[in-house]
């Protein structure tokens with residue numbers, strides 16, 4: 096046995112020299128997060144480059160002198176602007192260019208023809224798409240100015256400034272939901288291994304029900320159905336308490352209104368109930384990973400079951416599942432984006448809001464993606480670090 | 490029954506696991522201060538008997554009296570009785586997240602209600618008694634098997650038990666560590682501790698046991714002074730067992 100071990104060690108310790116810089120061994124020695132960062136940079140680079148290339152410009156007849164930029168259309172009622180129907184330029188132009196006559200064309204060819212015929216005075220078009228037509232109608236058309244879409248790095252910054260405000264809420268929702276979920280999870284996890292039939296069945300029911308429903312649906316049903324129903328029944332209880340003479344508490348309960356519970360808190364309740372079921376399974380596995388002998392030794396010293404749990408089993412179980420708990424916190428940060436469906440102003444919701452008026456999908460959702468990645472990648476790193484520390488301790 | 494010298498009385502005890510009859514009608518009386526060694530083939534019910542005595546297993550049928558009290562499933566009574574009965578396991582079962590000292594102080598504080606200072610003082614005394622006071626701040630994983638078992642014994646003794654149960658305390662140990670554990674147990678026997686020891690260490694049995702009990706198939710087959718049993722066992726099954734383990 097000993098000899099066999101050392102043989103393996105030798106192979107590990109003296110690897111074949113491999114001088115190729117890209118050898119598999121070299122690659123696998125690089126930390127995984129370096130890959131994440133490189134991919135991120137490439138991703139952002141491509142997006143920024145592409146958005147420069149597709150800046151919308153104004154295509155006009157040669158020697159047009161009544162205007163130089165799109166804003167001039169608002170000053171001069173004679174000017175007519177052409178765009179492609181259902182395009183982003185059309186939506187933006189019709190939203191921002193008050194009182195400007197805009198014609199939407201089904202095809203570019205139609206639009207070009209209309210421009211040549213003088214039906215419209217300019218077409219909003221990207222530099223790339225316009226090249227073909229400029230050379231086709233040599234000397235008749237030219238590009239000027241810049242259209243309304245501000246596809247450049249400044250607009251990334253602007254989206255960022257609009258969206259990052261929601262970080263407070265994303266972080267707050269994640270942390271509060273997680274802390275409450277820890278409590279639910281601990282109780283349900285203990286219930287899953289309890290010999291008390293009622294407690295055990297209740298916990299199993301909770302875990303199985305939650306795991307059988309998509310998180311998005313859970314958020315809808317808890318925040319929009321169950322919490323309001325609970326509030327209503329509390330109102331009823333309050334009424335009864337007033338009759339019984341407990342006016343203060345009764346009045347408080349009777350006056351509770353669903354409007355007093357902001358959607359952020361309803362979202363937190365929904366997420367924590369959901370994650371409580373996930374964490375319950377982690378706690379259960381953690382407790383079951385502790386050998387029977389620990390409980391027996393504790394009991395034989397005269398500890399009660401709850402003392403043994405609190406002082407002997409749980410400290411070991413929690414330590415064992417710390418990485419799993421950390422991973423679920425990362426998952427919680429991601430799933431917190433779902434609460435945007437309740438109009439909670441987290442970064443996802445703010446991105447949607449921002450694109451709703453600006454139509455800058457590319458910028459907003461790129462910024463959003465990077466914000467999430469920054470949080471999740473650094474949290475994952477922390478979890479890995481923790482795992483490594485724990486392995487060294489053992 | 491409180492003034493009796495019989496500190497443990499087991500009456501007609503049965504423990505069935507589904508179809509397995511681990512104990513099939515066992516009666517045993519242990520007087521205060523006596524050392525009983527239990528032997529028998531694997532699966533004969535030795536561990537089950539010990540575990541029933543402090544109710545780690547709930548008997549199927551029968552009575553167990555400890556220090557004049559009939560044991561029931563009442564948790565409060567059991568916690569109190571268990572605090573009076575030390576138990577040492579084959580695999581030590583130390584708490585790996587606590588140092589030796591913390592292993593010994595935990596139950597003292599939360600079960601006996603001693604202050605941290607008191608508990609630590611007693612823990613250090615017990616560590617000295619088992620010969621490893623220098624290991625107080627060390628975690629179990631950094632101890633040898635023999636040292637771990639001695640900490641486990643110290644942990645039980647710190648509760649000032651009236652009875653100590655040992656379930657094969659040396660069978661997981663390398664040969665060179667067996668003696669250090671047996672020496673501690675021998676000292677304890679000399680000090681007059683009531684002990685039930687499941688062990689096939691015949692040296693220890695000769696030196697310390699007042700009585701030897703041979704179990705087979707959930708029954709006590711033979712019960713008597715060790716020398717008599719070694720030299721002329723009455724039962725054929727006892728004889729066969731000795732032949733087997735002495736080979």
Ligand SMILES: Nc1ncnc2c1ncn2[C@@H]1O[C@H](COP(=O)(O)OP(=O)(O)OP(=O)(O)O)[C@@H](O)[C@H]1O
Nearest residue numbers: 506509510511529530531532533534535536537538
């Ligand atoms: N928790 C349990 N569930 C089911 N069967 C059990 C359980 N504990 C013990 N048994 C069975 O009861 C019988 C007696 O077991 P016990 O552990 O008391 O034997 P033992 O004499 O201590 O044996 P060994 O020398 O191997 O430790 C065995 O057949 C065993 O398989």
Ligand SMILES: [Mg+2]
Nearest residue numbers: 535536537656
């Ligand atoms: Mg056994």
